[in-house]
Structures are given as structure tokens and as C-alpha cells.
Amino acid sequence: MRPQSRTHNREGEAFMPIARITILYAALLMTFAGCSQQTQVRTTKSTKTTTLSLRGLTCEGCGARVVRVLKMQKGVRTATFDKHKVEVTLSYEQQTTSEAAMIKKVKGIGFEAFSGPGKGAYKPPPTYSKEMDVKWLSKKGERVDISKHIVKGKVTVFDFYAVWCGPCKDVDHVLFQQLKTHKDIALRKINVVDWDRPVVKQYMSNVSKLPFLIIYDKQGNKAKTIVGRELEEVKKTLSTLLKPSQK
Incomplete structure (x- = not known):
């Protein structure tokens, strides 16, 4: 009986370190989990x-x-x-x-x-003087019939723009300079606001960028459409249309 008892004791002694390691490992896992949760809470709060x-x-x-x-x-x-x-x-x-x-x-x-x-x-647009023929036809992207706003005897420029459009402001500057020296330009501003607005669907279904200009000559005929930041093209077109007609 004694040998069996010693064998049993040795087996028990061998089991004890394994049990202790298992308990220690479980405790460490719980500690890490707790730290992780605390860190997450602190991050969320901060x-x-x-x-x-x-x-x-x-x-x-x-x-x-x-x-x-x-x-x-x-x-x-x-x-x-x-x-x-x-x-x-x-x-x-x-x-x-x-x-x-x-x-x-x-x-x-x-x-x-x-x-x-x-x-x-x-940044605000240029301040147009009272002598300049400038009007806003659409400020919220609503539909507008531009044919009713063509000014015969003047070059009429319909300027489709958005306040967030950088190139539009460059065109603004060119038009402002032209208006300062030419009284025979009628500028009609149309704020498209964004690409989903009614006025965009009305006139710009095939246009992919701003600014967008539709220009009519002094006789009321459509003379030019300009898409994008084409500053020299704007100047050239206006210069041609503003020349006195030769009789």
C-alpha cells in the first residue's frame, strides 16, 4: 500500500504546478481584457x-x-x-x-x-456699381427662362456659376473689368448652387464643369457658349461682339 501512496503523492505533486500555471494564465488574460476595456473607454471619452x-x-x-x-x-x-x-x-x-x-x-x-x-x-464677388447692367436671375438653382432676359442692343452674358467654384471667380474678375469699360454689356447671373438643381438640368445636361457662359450678340442671337476657365476665350468673344458694326 505504501508504494501506491507514494505514487499517488508524486502524481499530485506533478499536477499542482500545472494547475497553478493554468490559474495564473487565466488571471493574466482577465487582466489584459480589463486593461483593454479601460483603454477603450478612456479613448471614447477623450x-x-x-x-x-x-x-x-x-x-x-x-x-x-x-x-x-x-x-x-x-x-x-x-x-x-x-x-x-x-x-x-x-x-x-x-x-x-x-x-x-x-x-x-x-x-x-x-x-x-x-x-x-x-x-x-x-470671399465675396466684385461689387458691381449701379451703372453696370448686372442682375441675378436665379439664386437658389431654380428654373429660369433666359430667352426673356436677352437685352437687344447689348451683348448679353448669362453666367452660370456657384459660390464654391474657384474658376467662376476668375471669370467674374474678367467680366467685372469688361463691365467697367463697356456699358453695352448686360450680365445676368445664375447661381446653380449644385449639380442636382433644376436650372442645371434645364441648361447644363451635357456640361460637366463650371463656369458656363451663354453669350448673345446685340441682335439677340446666340453667339457663343464657353465651358470652364477659358479667360482668354471670354475676352476674345466679348471683344469681337462689342466691335461697332460696319455699315
């Missing part, structure tokens, strides 16, 4: 979402530039730009960065940023 209103931008491309710069800021997780509201929405780690730091970052690339929504704006 993340904040905020909106910055932007000013000084000329176009949608400027907004994309702001997003790129902010995404490079340590602690910024996401950044998206709203081209209509001129705002950027961010989520960031409060322990790593701050709203004030991001506002400073935006100012560092030449734009203004303000805390909160509802304050964003692009």
Missing part, C-alpha cells in the same frame, strides 16, 4: 466632435486644403468640409490637441476659422 466656420476661402478647393492640413494635426481623427455652409467638422482627441490649436492651424495657411457653425462664408 474624443470630441466640433465644427469650425471658415472665411477667406475662394472655392471648394480651399476647403479641401484646410481638411488636408487639419488631418496632419496630431490627434485629429476625421475632418470633412461642407462646401455650401463653408464649415469643417472634426473629431479629435482632447488629450492631444484642442479647438484653439486647430483654429491657429487654419489661420497659418491664410484663412479664418471660428468656433461653431453658421458663420462660414466665401
Whole structure:
């Protein structure tokens, strides 16, 4: 009986270290799981979402530039730009960065940023004088019959644009300069707002970019359509149409 007892004891002694290792391993797993959960909770709590209103931008491309710069800021997780509201929405780690730091970052690339929504704006268009024949036919992308707005005796320019379109502002500048020296130009502005608006479907079904100009001569005949940032083409067309007719 004694040999059996010694064998049994040896087997029990061999089992004890294995049991202890198993218990220790289970305890370590529980510890790591607890740490992981705590880390996840801390990360969630430290993340904040905020909106910055932007000013000084000329176009949608400027907004994309702001997003790129902010995404490079340590602690910024996401950044998206709203081209209509001129705002950027961010989520960031409060322990790593701050709203004030991001506002400073935006100012560092030449734009203004303000805390909160509802304050964003692009750079305003040129200020047309009362002597200039300029009218807005559509400000929200609604349908408009341009045939009713052709001004005979003047070169009529229908300018389809959007406030977020950079090339549109370049064309604005050219048209503004032409209006300063020629009283026989009638400029009719049409804000398309975005590509899904009724006026786009009405006149721009085959047009893929802005600005878009439809130009009529002084007799009321359609003379030219220009798509995109074709500044020299705009100048050349107006120069030709504004020449006095030879009798």
C-alpha cells in the first residue's frame, strides 16, 4: 500500500504546478481584457466632435486644403468640409490637441476659422456699381427662362456659376473689368448652387464643369457658349461682339 501512496503523492505533486500555471494564465488574460476595456473607454471619452466656420476661402478647393492640413494635426481623427455652409467638422482627441490649436492651424495657411457653425462664408464677388447692367436671375438653382432676359442692343452674358467654384471667380474678375469699360454689356447671373438643381438640368445636361457662359450678340442671337476657365476665350468673344458694326 505504501508504494501506491507514494505514487499517488508524486502524481499530485506533478499536477499542482500545472494547475497553478493554468490559474495564473487565466488571471493574466482577465487582466489584459480589463486593461483593454479601460483603454477603450478612456479613448471614447477623450474624443470630441466640433465644427469650425471658415472665411477667406475662394472655392471648394480651399476647403479641401484646410481638411488636408487639419488631418496632419496630431490627434485629429476625421475632418470633412461642407462646401455650401463653408464649415469643417472634426473629431479629435482632447488629450492631444484642442479647438484653439486647430483654429491657429487654419489661420497659418491664410484663412479664418471660428468656433461653431453658421458663420462660414466665401470671399465675396466684385461689387458691381449701379451703372453696370448686372442682375441675378436665379439664386437658389431654380428654373429660369433666359430667352426673356436677352437685352437687344447689348451683348448679353448669362453666367452660370456657384459660390464654391474657384474658376467662376476668375471669370467674374474678367467680366467685372469688361463691365467697367463697356456699358453695352448686360450680365445676368445664375447661381446653380449644385449639380442636382433644376436650372442645371434645364441648361447644363451635357456640361460637366463650371463656369458656363451663354453669350448673345446685340441682335439677340446666340453667339457663343464657353465651358470652364477659358479667360482668354471670354475676352476674345466679348471683344469681337462689342466691335461697332460696319455699315
